[in-house]
Amino acid sequence: MVTATTPxxxxxxxxxxxxxxxxxxxxxxxxxxxxxxxxxxGADAVEVELTPTYTGCPAVEAMALDxxxxxxxxxxxxxxxxTVLSPAWSxxxxxxxxxxxLREFGIAPPRVRTAAEPVPLELGPTRTRQARTxxxxxxxxxxxxxxxxxxxxSTACKALWRCLACREPFDxxxxx
Amino acid sequence: xxxxxxTVSATAAxxxxxxxxxxSHRLGEWAGHAPVLEEEVALANIAxxxxxxxxxxxxxxxxxxxxxxxxEERAFTNLQLVxxxxxxxxxxxxxxxxxxxxxxxxxGRLAASESEFAPLAGKAVxxxxxxxxxxxxxxxxxxxxxxxxxxxxxxxxxxLWRFTxxxxxxxxGLDVDRxxxxxxxxxxxxxxxxxxxxxxxxxxxxxxxxxGAGRQGLHTEPFGRMLAEMQHLHRxxxxxxx
Numbered sequence: 001m002v003t004a005t006t007p008x009x010x011x012x013x014x015x016x017x018x019x020x021x022x023x024x025x026x027x028x029x030x031x032x033x034x035x036x037x038x039x040x041x042g043a044d045a046v047e048v049e050l051t052p053t054y055t056g057c058p059a060v061e062a063m064a065l066d067x068x069x070x071x072x073x074x075x076x077x078x079x080x081x082x083t084v085l086s087p088a089w090s091x092x093x094x095x096x097x098x099x100x101x102l103r104e105f106g107i108a109p110p111r112v113r114t115a116a117e118p119v120p121l122e123l124g125p126t127r128t129r130q131a132r133t134x135x136x137x138x139x140x141x142x143x144x145x146x147x148x149x150x151x152x153x154s155t156a157c158k159a160l161w162r163c164l165a166c167r168e169p170f171d172x173x174x175x176x
Numbered sequence: 177x178x179x180x181x182x183t184v185s186a187t188a189a190x191x192x193x194x195x196x197x198x199x200s201h202r203l204g205e206w207a208g209h210a211p212v213l214e215e216e217v218a219l220a221n222i223a224x225x226x227x228x229x230x231x232x233x234x235x236x237x238x239x240x241x242x243x244x245x246x247x248e249e250r251a252f253t254n255l256q257l258v259x260x261x262x263x264x265x266x267x268x269x270x271x272x273x274x275x276x277x278x279x280x281x282x283x284g285r286l287a288a289s290e291s292e293f294a295p296l297a298g299k300a301v302x303x304x305x306x307x308x309x310x311x312x313x314x315x316x317x318x319x320x321x322x323x324x325x326x327x328x329x330x331x332x333x334x335x336l337w338r339f340t341x342x343x344x345x346x347x348x349g350l351d352v353d354r355x356x357x358x359x360x361x362x363x364x365x366x367x368x369x370x371x372x373x374x375x376x377x378x379x380x381x382x383x384x385x386x387x388g389a390g391r392q393g394l395h396t397e398p399f400g401r402m403l404a405e406m407q408h409l410h411r412x413x414x415x416x417x418x
Contacts, residue, residue: 055299056228085232086295088302150214151306152221160214176302 006040013038015070016048022062023155026105029063033093036084045078046071051089054156054176091175103139108161108172111136136172138163185292185349186237187253191391192293192350193233194254197244198399199275200226201406202262211265218310219268225303232296245410249393249400256390257339259399263332266318266325270332272311273365278343280304281360285352312368319372330374337377342388 016038017030029035029050036049048067052060064081071079091110094102099109135144143165151174153160158171203223210216234240257275262268283304286297318329344358366376387396410416 052228052299054225054228054303055232055296056224056226058224084295085299088295088299090302150218151310152214152218154217156221156224156303160217174306 009038009040012040012046012071012074012076015074016067019063019066019070022059022066024102024105024107026101027098029067031095031098031101033095033098034063034089035067041080042078044076046076046080048079048081049084050081051084053089055085057156089176091173094173102173106139106170107158108136108139108170110173110175136161138166138168139170140168141166188293188347188349189233189236190243191253191347193230193237193243194252195258195275195279196226196233197230198252198254198402199258199271200224200230201402202258202260202271203268205262206268215265222272222307222310225300225307229296229300229303233293236292241410245407249395249403251393252395252399252403253391253393255339255342256388256396256399257336257342259390259395259402260336260339261398263335264328266328266332267335269311269314269318270329270336272307273315273333273368274336274340274343276304276307276311277364277368278340278357278361280308281357281364282352285357289351291351315368315374316372319369319374326373329372333369333374334377334379337379337381338387341381342390345388345391347391 013035014030017028017035019029021027021029021032024032032053034051034053036051038049039047041047048071050060050063050067060083064083067081068079092112094110102109136146136148137144138146138161141163143163145164146161147164148159149162149169150160152158153171157173157176159174160169161172162169200223203219203226206219207216210219230244231240234243237243255275257271260267260271262271280301283297283301286293287301288294289297291297315329318325320326321329343361344354346354362376369376
């Protein structure tokens with residue numbers, strides 16, 4: 001899905017992908033899997049295709065500005081960052097290195113999915129306990145004994161969980 | 177890789193965009209008022225998803241800011257359902273259940289179609305799946321909860337029922353099997369309500385005694401006040417930016 005053909009395009013793609021995510025600065029845009037393509041339109045004109053994690057993701061504009069700045073520093077004069085929706089971004093586009101960094105940063109990485117549906121949940125009397133095959137492990141202590149507090153958290157892409165072993169709350173990058 | 181885009185139907189883009197924009201604004205009104213912090217965050221997140229969808233859809237029909245901030249009430253073509261005031265938490269959840277089920281089923285169909293809405297729908301259907309799940313879980317918890325929560329949820333579901341038939345009226349440029357959409361919606365919502373120990377309301381939801389001409393630009397009284405608040409800043413300070 002990520003395309004670049006000439007050596008210069010490959011280099012520009014690497015540069016665009018090296019920009020840190022504005023909201024999760026431990027991750028680069030390449031690790032997040034949101035830079036789709038870089039195409040030269042002239043000697044110093046380039047078009048970048050960026051895909052948002054969520055349709056309403058407010059970080060897209062900051063990402064575009066950061067990409068423009070980096071490419072300008074490397075000799076580009078005309079930079080157009082285009083937002084593309086299709087094919088839709090999925091948490092499966094996050095690289096293995098990206099997942100490792102998320103966990104290190106205290107965010108439980110998304111599980112690799114098979115269907116385009118949210119993970120099914122069972123509702124307990126007061127809390128939401130999950131009927132699951134693969135657990136969301138606590139990024140702090142590694143315990144699999146965790147519970148979902150809310151499907152929505154600090155940003156659109158995360159859910160709020162709590163570890164029942166170390167009692168720490170944590171964010172989980174939820175599967176889409 | 178991508179097919180050549182077909183002509184965009186401005187009518188359909190506006191109808192779907194207005195639904196998302198208006199419901200987003202209503203949900204945003206919960207900020208600072210939600211019953212618990214997690215719900216404060218959840219409702220604001222759902223509002224943000226809807227706002228993102230609205231921006232894409234309105235941009236397909238014209239200038240997003242002009243369309244959102246400079247149209248009069250009669251030019252909006254959203255469903256009357258989404259403009260209904262938040263009411264108590266049960267009313268908000270009933271509105272969410274009715275609308276997110278519809279939107280999820282509709283976007284699922286559009287995503288699989290050749291329509292110009294397929295790219296957005298393919299993206300948004302994954303977001304809306306979480307909205308629908310959120311609404312269903314709350315419907316179960318409130319309906320099958322205490323006597324008070326059950327009664328409030330029942331009242332909310334009944335009160336909003338007459339606005340639901342409008343979702344299945346034809347919209348120019350929106351090529352979906354409306355009969356199948358309606359059947360799937362009714363099956364799904366009825367199933368959730370039954371599991372929540374709530375009977376599906378019996379009042380009319382289409383026809384003479386039901387509400388709904390939002391698609392034709394006719395709106396209920398609370399919508400004008402909502403628009404006044406939503407558009408006030410932009411109209412008072414034309415061209416202002418930060």
